[in-house]
Amino acid sequence: MRSKKDITNWGKYPVAEANEFVFDSETNLKKIIESSPSSPFIARGAGRCYGDASLGENIVSTLHYTNILEFDPVRGEIFCEAGVTLEELIEVILPKGYFLPVTPGTKFITVGGAVASDIHGKNHHKEGSFSAHIIYMEIYAADGKIYRASRTENVDLFEATCGGMGLTGIILRVKFGLKKVESAYIKQITARARNLDEIFDLFEEHRSCTYSMSWIDCFQKGSKLGRSIMYAGEHATLEDLDTKKKKNPLYVPAKRKLTVPFNLPSITLNPLSIRAFNFLYYNKSPKNRHVGLVDYDTFFYPLDAILHWNRMYGKSGFVQYQFVLPLDVSKKGLTEILTRINKRNMGSFLAVLKLFGKQDDLISFPMEGYTLALDFAVRKGLFEFLDELDKVVMDLGGRIYLSKDARMKSDFFWKSYPKINQFAETIRKYNPSSTFASEQSARLQLTNHYHKK
Amino acid sequence: MKCVLILGASSDIAKAAARQYARKGATIFLAGRNEEALTGFSKDLSIRHNVIAKFVRFDADDVKSHASFYKGISPVPDVVICAFGYLGDQAVAQNNWDECNRIIQANYTGAVSILNLVANDMETRKSGVIIGVSSVAGDRGRQSNYIYGSAKAGFTSYLSGLRNRLFKSGVHVVTVKPGFVDTKMTNGLKLPAPLTAQPDQVASKMINAADKKKNEIYVLWMWRWVMLIIKSVPEGVFKKLKL
Ligand SMILES: Cc1cc2nc3c(=O)[nH]c(=O)nc-3n(C[C@H](O)[C@H](O)[C@H](O)COP(=O)(O)OP(=O)(O)OC[C@H]3O[C@@H](n4cnc5c(N)ncnc54)[C@H](O)[C@@H]3O)c2cc1C
Numbered sequence: 034m035r036s037k038k039d040i041t042n043w044g045k046y047p048v049a050e051a052n053e054f055v056f057d058s059e060t061n062l063k064k065i066i067e068s069s070p071s072s073p074f075i076a077r078g079a080g081r082c083y084g085d086a087s088l089g090e091n092i093v094s095t096l097h098y099t100n101i102l103e104f105d106p107v108r109g110e111i112f113c114e115a116g117v118t119l120e121e122l123i124e125v126i127l128p129k130g131y132f133l134p135v136t137p138g139t140k141f142i143t144v145g146g147a148v149a150s151d152i153h154g155k156n157h158h159k160e161g162s163f164s165a166h167i168i169y170m171e172i173y174a175a176d177g178k179i180y181r182a183s184r185t186e187n188v189d190l191f192e193a194t195c196g197g198m199g200l201t202g203i204i205l206r207v208k209f210g211l212k213k214v215e216s217a218y219i220k221q222i223t224a225r226a227r228n229l230d231e232i233f234d235l236f237e238e239h240r241s242c243t244y245s246m247s248w249i250d251c252f253q254k255g256s257k258l259g260r261s262i263m264y265a266g267e268h269a270t271l272e273d274l275d276t277k278k279k280k281n282p283l284y285v286p287a288k289r290k291l292t293v294p295f296n297l298p299s300i301t302l303n304p305l306s307i308r309a310f311n312f313l314y315y316n317k318s319p320k321n322r323h324v325g326l327v328d329y330d331t332f333f334y335p336l337d338a339i340l341h342w343n344r345m346y347g348k349s350g351f352v353q354y355q356f357v358l359p360l361d362v363s364k365k366g367l368t369e370i371l372t373r374i375n376k377r378n379m380g381s382f383l384a385v386l387k388l389f390g391k392q393d394d395l396i397s398f399p400m401e402g403y404t405l406a407l408d409f410a411v412r413k414g415l416f417e418f419l420d421e422l423d424k425v426v427m428d429l430g431g432r433i434y435l436s437k438d439a440r441m442k443s444d445f446f447w448k449s450y451p452k453i454n455q456f457a458e459t460i461r462k463y464n465p466s467s468t469f470a471s472e473q474s475a476r477l478q479l480t481n482h483y484h485k486k
Numbered sequence: 487m488k489c490v491l492i493l494g495a496s497s498d499i500a501k502a503a504a505r506q507y508a509r510k511g512a513t514i515f516l517a518g519r520n521e522e523a524l525t526g527f528s529k530d531l532s533i534r535h536n537v538i539a540k541f542v543r544f545d546a547d548d549v550k551s552h553a554s555f556y557k558g559i560s561p562v563p564d565v566v567i568c569a570f571g572y573l574g575d576q577a578v579a580q581n582n583w584d585e586c587n588r589i590i591q592a593n594y595t596g597a598v599s600i601l602n603l604v605a606n607d608m609e610t611r612k613s614g615v616i617i618g619v620s621s622v623a624g625d626r627g628r629q630s631n632y633i634y635g636s637a638k639a640g641f642t643s644y645l646s647g648l649r650n651r652l653f654k655s656g657v658h659v660v661t662v663k664p665g666f667v668d669t670k671m672t673n674g675l676k677l678p679a680p681l682t683a684q685p686d687q688v689a690s691k692m693i694n695a696a697d698k699k700k701n702e703i704y705v706l707w708m709w710r711w712v713m714l715i716i717k718s719v720p721e722g723v724f725k726k727l728k729l
Contacts, residue, residue, distance in 0.1 A: 036675070036676055055670045057496065057520070057523045057670065058520060058522040058523040058526075059522060060520075060522060061523075097498075097670050099530070100526035100527055100529060100530035101529070101530045101533045101534060102526060102529050102530070102533075103529070103533070104533045114526065121534075124534075125533060125534055
């Protein structure tokens with residue numbers, strides 16, 4: 034009766050043939066997990082990771098586990114089930130004067146996904162990643178028990194769950210702190226950088242700014258290598274608003290969304306069209322530093338305005354390559370990688386550069402230094418090219434973001450995450466017979482009993 | 487403001503209806519057996535929509551408990567949605583009375599028992615709306631699910647009789663026949679997309695039917711025609727079909 038479905042995440046690569054299970058209570062979840070003890074399960078939220086982290090033979094979707102259980106508008110704390118999306122949370126908290134403590138570049142992800150990837154936002158250098166704001170969470174582990182975990186309770190489980198890609202069990206509920214805001218608007222600074230030196234200076238200059246990120250044009254070379262636009266921002270206070278916005282400071286009128294209706298032919302995004310786009314994009318940005326007011330959607334989620342934009346890459350999909358390099362070698366590494374991309378004419382349509390602050394958690398991706406995210410359509414030669422980039426990243430002591438990964442080799446992974454042995458040990462403690470495993474964890478040899486039939 | 491009682495509140499259709507009524511500011515009673523899920527859902531509704539929402543334990547099979555259950559609902563409901571049901575397994579039910587009886591109880595006997603109480607109350611109050619979630623499967627018995635279908639056929643007839651009786655008291659009865667719905671129950675089944683509705687669609691159609699005093703609705707218009715054709719096949723031909 035139950036039939037398998039083809040499931041992919043945001044990059045549409047790879048495709049997994051999977052059973053999908055849903056639950057709306059602990060009791061139902063237990064029934065699902067205990068009904069087939071032999072095959073591994075993996076939790077899946079909104080499927081906004083790019084690769085195979087939430088793919089496997091048996092997917093436990095959290096999308097029917099979506100209750101908001103407590104909202105304390107005095108303390109600014111929320112407690113909810115793992116399947117609630119950030120979009121839904123904003124709808125509830127923003128009218129009461131709160132915003133998310135950390136948000137990625139899309140609001141279409143779940144709270145469970147935010148924890149399991151320990152997501153970072155444009156404010157990482159000031160406010161850390163998502164896990165820094167968790168008060169506690171509850172996790173369904175392989176022994177069928179529910180554990181409460183925080184920085185003071187079941188600490189090993191807490192640490193391995195933040196950024197642990199679902200390998201410690203199913204995150205059921207999370208309580209976390211929110212950020213008080215006066216308005217739904219952001220005071221945004223836009224500034225152009227002609228090359229890498231200038232953009233590094235801009236990041237340094239804006240270190241005290243809550244939010245910052247920049248968009249890089251990967252096609253520029255020589256003295257223009259690293260040409261980019263920086264966006265920095267602060268939550269606008271009431272004083273920053275004009276009289277009209279002041280009347281309804283926490284409300285932004287709904288906007289129309291565009292949709293990419295089907296997979297476009299893979300030729301749509303070619304070096305020429307990307308160059309043309311980059312040219313227009315750079316030149317339409319203000320020449321001189323510019324300060325303006327934008328609503329939170331425009332500032333944080335520009336891509337959410339185009340539904341299904343991942344279809345632009347065609348049927349074979351794409352991968353996002355996001356790496357981070359230690360601060361002292363960031364410039365050197367970025368120069369090297371951008372030059373290689375150029376030589377191979379591999380230019381990426383979206384290339385986002387951010388500066389991370391210090392972070393030293395068990396398996397979380399961020400560390401102090403620069404991170405660059407690049408999108409590449411899947412095609413012949415790509416994976417060999419990315420293996421080359423991996424080598425550059427590895428030699429400089431950097432690493433790759435698991436949430437974007439679909440192809441990294443396991444030896445690179447084991448060498449690049451310094452506390453990987455401790456992480457693997459905690460997984461073995463809470464998930465000893467790989468009750469929870471994904472295609473990614475099998476590829477990276479984090480779980481050993483993955484039965485592929 | 488309106489008060490809505492939802493019987494069998496953990497189904498996806500029921501939850502979608504609860505959300506839509508809560509969005510309009512209604513007080514919501516979530517009645518069912520799944521206490522864990524429904525308590526969580528009642529909190530969620532109150533937080534998201536700033537309304538009063540409560541879980542009340544209700545077991546459709548336990549007809550003896552129905553009178554005291556209904557007495558406990560206060561304020562009295564303006565709208566009652568009867569959304570519980572049990573698809574069951576036809577093949578098992580043919581040989582096993584327990585399964586067969588469970589299907590009949592959950593889809594017919596239990597519904598009649600609780601709606602009798604609701605109907606009598608609304609009749610004396612001379613106001614109210616009853617929404618019954620029946621099924622296209624009740625339109626004609628087919629070998630693949632006639633036990634479920636016959637229970638739903640009984641329920642459809644019951645609702646039409648009730649509508650007839652309560653009309654003069656100003657109480658309205660809506661019969662909803664959803665067809666295929668994309669829910670957690672059907673997740674994993676391959677359903678034909680054009681004939682499959684989303685729970686939200688079912689909910690908004692039925693709320694609209696309650697507001698506009700429509701009597702019997704299919705959710706997707708195609709179903710009216712599909713069922714018309716199925717109903718008009720002569721029995722001599724129908725019995726030979728593999729349906
Ligand atoms: C346009 C776009 C922009 C993005 N920008 C950023 C960014 O700026 N910063 C950033 O950090 N990320 C970013 N991401 C990545 C995204 O935030 C993460 O991949 C996030 O984890 C996705 O959450 P999800 O709910 O879609 O989970 P999924 O993609 O379904 O799953 C992701 C991982 O979380 C695990 N998981 C999900 N739910 C649970 C649960 N309940 N219990 C246990 N494990 C669970 C899965 O097993 C999997 O390992 C971006 C993604 C997109 C598409």
